[in-house]
Amino acid sequence: MSEMRLVVVGAAGRMGRALVRAVTEASGARLSAAIEREGSEFLGKDAGELAGCGELGVPVTSDALTAFAAADGVLDFTAPKASLWFAELAAQARIVHVIGTTGWAQGEDEPLQAAARHARIVKSGNMSLGVNLLAALVKKAAKALDSDFDIEVLEMHHKHKVDAPSGTALMLGEAAAKGRGISLEDHAVRSRDGITGARNTGDIGFATLRGGSVIGEHSVIFASDSERLTLSHHAEDRQLFAKGAVKAALWAFEKKPGFYSMADVLGLSD
Numbered sequence: 520m521s522e523m524r525l526v527v528v529g530a531a532g533r534m535g536r537a538l539v540r541a542v543t544e545a546s547g548a549r550l551s552a553a554i555e556r557e558g559s560e561f562l563g564k565d566a567g568e569l570a571g572c573g574e575l576g577v578p579v580t581s582d583a584l585t586a587f588a589a590a591d592g593v594l595d596f597t598a599p600k601a602s603l604w605f606a607e608l609a610a611q612a613r614i615v616h617v618i619g620t621t622g623w624a625q626g627e628d629e630p631l632q633a634a635a636r637h638a639r640i641v642k643s644g645n646m647s648l649g650v651n652l653l654a655a656l657v658k659k660a661a662k663a664l665d666s667d668f669d670i671e672v673l674e675m676h677h678k679h680k681v682d683a684p685s686g687t688a689l690m691l692g693e694a695a696a697k698g699r700g701i702s703l704e705d706h707a708v709r710s711r712d713g714i715t716g717a718r719n720t721g722d723i724g725f726a727t728l729r730g731g732s733v734i735g736e737h738s739v740i741f742a743s744d745s746e747r748l749t750l751s752h753h754a755e756d757r758q759l760f761a762k763g764a765v766k767a768a769l770w771a772f773e774k775k776p777g778f779y780s781m782a783d784v785l786g787l788s789d
């Protein structure tokens with residue numbers, strides 16, 4: 520099979536630059552285009568120079584339509600509205616769309632299901648092996664430990680992050696809810712402030728910290744009156760997520776149109 524031609528959208532962002540590096544380092548893939556929005560100060564700049572991996576001869580453009588028509592896949596870590604638009608274009612072009620974007624409002628990502636009739640979509644709040652394994656362990660622990668164990672999810676990220684709780688925290692909360700056989704939507708407590716009243720049995724609480732350059736820290740705490748179990752993941756390098764995204768794209772290249780998760784890519788789905 521020929522090399523997979525990949526477009527990076529949001530190519531000048533923190534993850535966009537990491538993705539450009541990951542594509543250039545991967546075997547079986549090459550960077551075919553780099554996209555930023557109309558009016559971006561980065562248009563015309565070389566994507567490799569921006570990413571710190573030397574000139575690649577791929578200038579940043581805003582013409583996603585043309586880029587997708589000449590590609591096999593797109594790597595997208597941008598913002599929800601942008602990802603919905605890119606999913607429509609990926610469906611038209613019948614290519615792979617790897618979505619790492621987080622910060623989705625309830626139901627906002629539903630149109631992706633329609634796009635997945637034509638595109639091969641892989642979407643995950645976290646593209647690392649460690650976090651996806653952690654989610655499987657959290658589900659198991661939530662099932663094994665009864666409602667005497669209160670579940671709290673704690674996360675910390677860098678000061679530039681715009682969404683909370685993180686996509687990963689919500690994914691871990693979802694895994695815990697599945698383990699308990701309850702709906703996260705009905706039991707999530709996403710923040711606390713003031714006279715909140717005592718904790719309800721069965722709540723799944725979230726706490727968010729922001730500061731400095733922290734790449735991504737997540738802990739799920741199971742707390743009873745007599746013991747406490749904590750399952751944690753610490754991301755040491757943003758490149759981890761970018762490599763996972765390229766792996767997902769190469770995996771989906773062989774698949775039929777559909778909606779997939781990183782757990783599918785990693786063989787962790789039940």
Ligand SMILES: NC(=O)C1=CN([C@@H]2O[C@H](COP(=O)(O)OP(=O)(O)OC[C@H]3O[C@@H](n4cnc5c(N)ncnc54)[C@H](OP(=O)(O)O)[C@@H]3O)[C@@H](O)[C@H]2O)C=CC1
Pocket residue numbers: 528529530531532533534535554555556557559596597598600601618619620621622643644645646647682686760
């Ligand atoms: N799933 C995972 O494993 C991971 C997910 N993420 C998620 O990825 C997303 C991006 O994070 P990060 O890189 O730190 O954020 P950045 O703000 O650094 O990058 C986002 C980039 O997307 C661009 N962008 C936004 N809208 C458009 C558009 N319509 N067309 C083209 N480009 C657009 C932004 O441009 P502009 O500045 O002009 O808006 C920016 O360059 C977040 O949702 C984050 O949570 C991050 C790490 C891992």
Ligand SMILES: O=C(O)C1=N[C@H](C(=O)O)C[C@H](O)C1
Pocket residue numbers: 621644645676680684685686687688734735736754
């Ligand atoms: O914005 C980030 O940086 C990250 N976002 C993802 C999330 O919201 O969980 C994944 C990772 O933790 C880094």
